[in-house]
Amino acid sequence: MTEPSDVVGLDAALFALRRAYQEAVRQTRAEPDLRTAYEDATRLAEQIRELADDAALVRAEAALRIQTAEGLSVSALAEQLGLSKARAGQLVRAARRGQAPGSA
Numbered sequence: 001m002t003e004p005s006d007v008v009g010l011d012a013a014l015f016a017l018r019r020a021y022q023e024a025v026r027q028t029r030a031e032p033d034l035r036t037a038y039e040d041a042t043r044l045a046e047q048i049r050e051l052a053d054d055a056a057l058v059r060a061e062a063a064l065r066i067q068t069a070e071g072l073s074v075s076a077l078a079e080q081l082g083l084s085k086a087r088a089g090q091l092v093r094a095a096r097r098g099q100a101p102g103s104a
Contacts, residue, residue: 021048053100063088064095 024044031037067077078088094101 053103056100056102057094057098060091060095060101063091067092 028037028040028044031040063077063081066072066080067074070076070080072080074089074092075085077083077092078085081088083091090101094103
């Protein structure tokens, strides 16, 4: 397994995030009170969903930055990122709204 000293930057942060997640799961599974374990698992799932939504927004913002910096149409952006035109448009709109793609 990769050790923390072997990674830097984003990889180090993702490594730490993975470790923190694994520890949260370990603690949840070790909880002797089953109702508390269920509540803990629910809280963990909610936090993970929030993080995923935040990451999706960061991704959408990056797509918008590429489009703006390179003066691309949505079609050209889609082609560069390997996405459908509809998905690229969804990312750009989400970034402009400041909401994760698919958020209401």
